[in-house]
Amino acid sequence: MNRKIKIILLSVLMSLCLVFVGACGETLKVVSVEKTATSGLVDTYTITYSDGSKFDFTVTNGENGEDAQSVTLSQAYAEAVANGYSGSYLDFIIECNTQDNAAAVSAAMKSAVSVYSEHPVTKTEYYYTPSPFGGWSVSSREVKDLSLSAGSGIIYKTDDSSVYIVTNYHVVYYKDSDTDNKIGRKLVVYTYGNSDSPSAVLDDSGNVATGEDGYPCYEYGSGIQCEYVGGSMVYDIAVLKADAAQFDNIEIAPVVTAEQVNVGDYVFAIGNPNGSGISVTGGMVSVDSEYITMTAADDVTSVVYRALRTDTAINSGNSGGGLFNEKGQLVGLVNAKLTSLTIENIAYAVPLSIVRGAADNIIDGQQSGSQAIEKLNLGVTVASSDSRAEYDALTGKVSVSERVTVSDVQSGSMGEELGLQQGDIIMRVEIDGTATEIKRAYNVGDAMFAARKGSAVVITVARNGETQKLQGVCDASYFTKID
Secondary structure, eight states: OOHHHHHHHHHHHHHHHTTOBOTTSOBOOEEEEEEEEEETTEEEEEEEETTSOEEEEEEEOOSSSTTOOOOOHHHHHHHHHHTTOOSOHHHHHHHHHOOOHHHHHHHHHTTEEEEEEEEEEEEEEEEEEEOTTSSEEEEEEEEEEEEEEEEEEEEEEEOSSEEEEEEOHHHHBOTTOSSTTSBOSEEEEEETTOOOOOEEOBOTTSSBOBOTTSSBOEEOTTOEEEEEEEEETTTTEEEEEEEGGGGTTOOOOOOOBOSOOOTTOEEEEEEOGGGSOOEEEEEEEEEEEEEEEEEOTTSSOEEEEEEEEEOSOOOTTOTTOEEEETTSOEEEEEEEEOOBTTBOSOEEEEEHHHHHHHHHHHHHGGGGTOOSEEEEOOOEEEEEEEEEEEEETTTTEEEEEEEEEEEEEOTTSHHHHHTOOTTOEEEEEEETTEEEEOOSTHHHHHHGGGOOTTOEEEEEEEETTEEEEEEEEOOGGGEEEEO
């Protein structure tokens, strides 16, 4: 959908919502205007007012936005005045764009948790003893110990029996762990406001007690025990699950996700810096998408991450915590920062499209017993060109759009079965009825997270000046496990 559609929708919505008056005569103000659902070409938008009331508005979009007419911000203001709005033009702009950051932070806090991962480890200790022949001899012994890592997480979704929590893979994984899969043997979370924290169990002599297995013992107070559902070192995403009954009498809420993120957006991070408890830092989006090369959690594998860059202050322990926009909507999952004596406040987050795609993929994979991401491999290489900035006059924000073209199709791949050809311009990917508009090259790969074995796929392409829809069904052979 092009910019013209967006301008019309927000203009109409804002002018509509400013004419309503409360029972006591106080003019209602807009708290938020956001798209809440999409079905085919029909978008549903929800307006939330200052008194808590909501209004849904549906719009049917044209295939390419050609049926829209451009509406300027001043025209939207004129329409609002015609419908009873009494504020100035400046008032109109401020009311429609000002966000209550305190309220947004408070709402996001309900989805924030601190995460602790307990790892049994075996260390080799060296010691010296006098030699009967003079000098010293070196001996060694194995000692059982415990490593406790601290991080952050978000309450991603809930159902009648379970609460799902998303964090970074490196928060729950430790390369030297004695567990078979290197995932913590105990995974415990604390919600915001819980003052408990892990502590060592002491014996009668005041020393750290050991269990029957010989490892030191820790206790977690009112912390909530979780189980590991699955994760991926490549994407640095892990999903945990807890019994919903453990959250009785605790006010929590799954995260609300954002539609998009732009350079310059205000963002705040909620995390557990240095294991000191949940706290908040703020900044802005510096780069909305870039690629960084890092060593993965095993300290061996080199991986290339797509990341969102922010200048928000991030510390050890923030990993796995949410990065939220000014509305309190999730835009990413904090996972790294650049450390240097000459560089400050360069931090990174896993973008929302990867967080959401990977988490849903892992959660759905429980039924098959898989703990890895099973992602559709389309088998095509794409190239981007004609990159350009698109300015939305109503929101004052700039986004990047580019042409995404197929440069290669592998023989025997899903892409070949669909009929994709070199030179095709990919416009849209639809999986089981959910459409992704392809405005950046990475949109294609991110869309593949949603595919399941047997999913229906429709890819809309421009070929030789004509629009074509290529359809197929995802065979199990086209999926790749990504640990």
